Amino acid sequence: MIKQISTNIFATIGDKTINIFVAAKTLFLVTLNTFRGVFHFKSREKGEILKQAYEIGNRSFLFVSVTLSALGMVLVFQVCLQINKITGDQSQVGPEFIKGMIHAFVPILTAMMLATRVGAGIAAEIGSMKVTEQIDALRMSGVDPIDYLIVPRFIASIFMTFILGIYAALLVILAGAFMAHHSFGVNYNVFFVFDKVTWGDLIIGSTKLLVHGSAIPVVSGYCGLTTKVGSEGVGTATTRAVINSSLAVIILDFIISAIGLMTIQ
Amino acid sequence: MSIKFKDVHKSFGSKKVLKGITMQVQKGEILFVIGTSGVGKSVTIKHIIGLLKPTSGSIEVDGEKVENLKEKQFIPIRKKVAMVFQGSSLFDSLSVLANVALPLEKHKIVPANKVHAKAMDLLTEVGMKKYASVFPAEIGDGMKKRVAIARALAMQPDYILFDEPTTGLDPVSARRVDKLILRLAKDRGTGTIVVSHDLPSIFGISDKIAMVYQGKIYFEGSREEYKRSEDPIIQQFIKGTSSGPMETPGF
Numbered sequence: 001m002i003k004q005i006s007t008n009i010f011a012t013i014g015d016k017t018i019n020i021f022v023a024a025k026t027l028f029l030v031t032l033n034t035f036r037g038v039f040h041f042k043s044r045e046k047g048e049i050l051k052q053a054y055e056i057g058n059r060s061f062l063f064v065s066v067t068l069s070a071l072g073m074v075l076v077f078q079v080c081l082q083i084n085k086i087t088g089d090q091s092q093v094g095p096e097f098i099k100g101m102i103h104a105f106v107p108i109l110t111a112m113m114l115a116t117r118v119g120a121g122i123a124a125e126i127g128s129m130k131v132t133e134q135i136d137a138l139r140m141s142g143v144d145p146i147d148y149l150i151v152p153r154f155i156a157s158i159f160m161t162f163i164l165g166i167y168a169a170l171l172v173i174l175a176g177a178f179m180a181h182h183s184f185g186v187n188y189n190v191f192f193v194f195d196k197v198t199w200g201d202l203i204i205g206s207t208k209l210l211v212h213g214s215a216i217p218v219v220s221g222y223c224g225l226t227t228k229v230g231s232e233g234v235g236t237a238t239t240r241a242v243i244n245s246s247l248a249v250i251i252l253d254f255i256i257s258a259i260g261l262m263t264i265q
Numbered sequence: 266m267s268i269k270f271k272d273v274h275k276s277f278g279s280k281k282v283l284k285g286i287t288m289q290v291q292k293g294e295i296l297f298v299i300g301t302s303g304v305g306k307s308v309t310i311k312h313i314i315g316l317l318k319p320t321s322g323s324i325e326v327d328g329e330k331v332e333n334l335k336e337k338q339f340i341p342i343r344k345k346v347a348m349v350f351q352g353s354s355l356f357d358s359l360s361v362l363a364n365v366a367l368p369l370e371k372h373k374i375v376p377a378n379k380v381h382a383k384a385m386d387l388l389t390e391v392g393m394k395k396y397a398s399v400f401p402a403e404i405g406d407g408m409k410k411r412v413a414i415a416r417a418l419a420m421q422p423d424y425i426l427f428d429e430p431t432t433g434l435d436p437v438s439a440r441r442v443d444k445l446i447l448r449l450a451k452d453r454g455t456g457t458i459v460v461s462h463d464l465p466s467i468f469g470i471s472d473k474i475a476m477v478y479q480g481k482i483y484f485e486g487s488r489e490e491y492k493r494s495e496d497p498i499i500q501q502f503i504k505g506t507s508s509g510p511m512e513t514p515g516f
Binding site: 129132133134136137138139140141142143 | 311314316336339340343344347348350351352354355356357367368371372416
C-alpha cells in the first residue's frame with residue numbers, strides 16, 4: 001500500500017516535471033522560430049503586418065486612453081493629498097511623477113493592458129484554428145504556422161506597443177497635470193519639469209516597451225498553438241495567454257529594471 | 266508506388282490507440298479505412314503526412330520511410346500526399362479562391378502569375394467557380410468540402426487522404442462528394458484513402474476496405490469480401506445494431 005502511494009507520488013511529480021520541461025522547450029522553440037521568421041520576408045502575406053498593427057494599436061487606443069488617464073489622475077490626486085498633509089510643497093510632484101511614469105509605470109501598465117486585450121485575441125484566434133485543424137491545413141499547404149500567424153503579430157505588436165507607450169506616457173502626464181492644477185492649484189509650469197528624466201530613464205522605458213511588445217504575441221501565440229481539443233480548450237488557452245503574457249511582462253520588467261539600475265543609472 | 270503501414274503503434278500518454286496497424290494502398294486505388302468512432306482511423310492517416318508521429322512501426326510513401334522525418338523534410342511528402350480534413354478546415358480569413366491559391370503559391374506548384382488562373386481551374390473542376398470570391402463562412406458544408414478537395418488537388422498529389430468526407434452532409438451532397446472522389450481517383454490515378462463509417466460511401470466507391478478494430482486492422486479486403494464475411498463483428502458494423510460482440514470506445 002505504502003509502496004503504491006509512493007510510486008504514484010513519484011509518477012505524478014515526474015509527469016509534472018516532464019510537462020514543464022516540454023512546455024519550456026516548446027516556448028523556447030516558438031520564440032526562436034519567431035525571431036527567425038522576422039527575416040522570412042517572402043512567406044509573409046502583403047498587408048498582414050498593417051492589419052495586425054490596426055488590430056493591436058487602434059483597437060486598444062480607447063482602452064489604454066481611459067485606463068491610463070484615470071490612473072494618472074488618481075495617482076497625482078493621492079500624492080498631492082498626502083503631501084498637503086505633511087509639507088504642502090507640491091513642486092516636486094510633477095518632476096517625480098513624470099520620471100516614475102516614463103521609467104516604470106507606463107511601460108508595464110501599457111503592456112499589461114495589451115497582454116489582456118491583445119494576448120487573449122491572439123490565443124483565441126490561433127486556438128480556434130488549432131481545434132478546427134486549420135493549423136494542420138496550413139502545414140499541409142506548405143505554410144509555417146509561426147511565420148504566417150505569429151511573426152506578423154510579433155512585428156506589429158513591437159511597433160504598436162512602443163507607439164501606444166509613448167502616447168500613454170504623454171496622456172498620463174497631461175492627465176496628472178490637469179488633476180494637480182484643478183484640484184490642488186499646482187501651476188502647469190511647476191508640474192511640467194523634465195529635469196529629473198535622464199537618458200537612462202528614456203532608454204529603460206523604451207527597452208521595456210519593445211521587449212514587452214515582443215513577449216505578448218510570442219507567449220499568446222504559444223498558448224494558441226498548444227490549445228487542447230474543443231471550445232473548452234480555446235477558453236483555457238485564452239485564459240493561459242492572459243495570465244502567462246502578464247506574468248512574462250512582470251518578469252521581464254523586473255529583469256530590465258534590475259539591469260538598468262546596475263548599468264545605466 | 267504505394268503507401269505502406271508496417272506494425273504502427275501510437276499512444277497518447279498511457280492510452281494506446283493503435284496497436285499494430287499494417288496495411289497498404291496502391292496508386293489508383295480507393296482504400297476505405299473504416300471502423301467505429303474513436304477507434305483511431307483519423308489518427309492512422311495523419312501519420313502519413315507527419316501530423317502525428319508513431320510510437321513505433323514504420324510508414325512508407327513510395328518506398329521512402331517517413332516516420333522519422335523532420336517538419337521541413339515533410340514538405341515534399343505533403344506535396345505528394347494531400348489531405349481533405351474532416352471539417353474541411355478552410356481558412357476563415359481567406360476567400361474561397363485564396364484558400365485554393367495558398368498551397369499553389371507556397372509550394373510553388375505554378376509560376377506566381379498563373380496562381381489565380383490555376384486556382385480558378387481547380388474551383389471549376391469541383392463546381393465552385395462562381396463562389397470564388399466568397400468566404401468560407403458564407404457557404405454550406407457540402408460546398409466547403411468541395412473547396413477543400415480543390416485545395417487538396419492544388420498540390421497535384423499522387424495520393425489524397427479524406428477524413429470522413431461525407432460526415433455531416435445530407436445524403437444527396439454526400440453521394441455527390443463520393444462521385445467526385447471516384448472521378449478524381451479514376452481520372453487522375455491518385456491513390457485514395459478515405460476514413461469513413463458511412464456505409465453507402467463504403468459500399469459505393471471503395472476498391473478495398475481496411476477495418477480498424479481495437480487498434481489493429483481487423484479486416485482487409487475487397488468490398489465484396491467484406492459484405493460476404495460472416496464474422497459477427499463485421500456483420501454488426503454492417504447492420505449497425507447496438508447489441509452484439511463489437512466493443513466501441515466510450516460505451
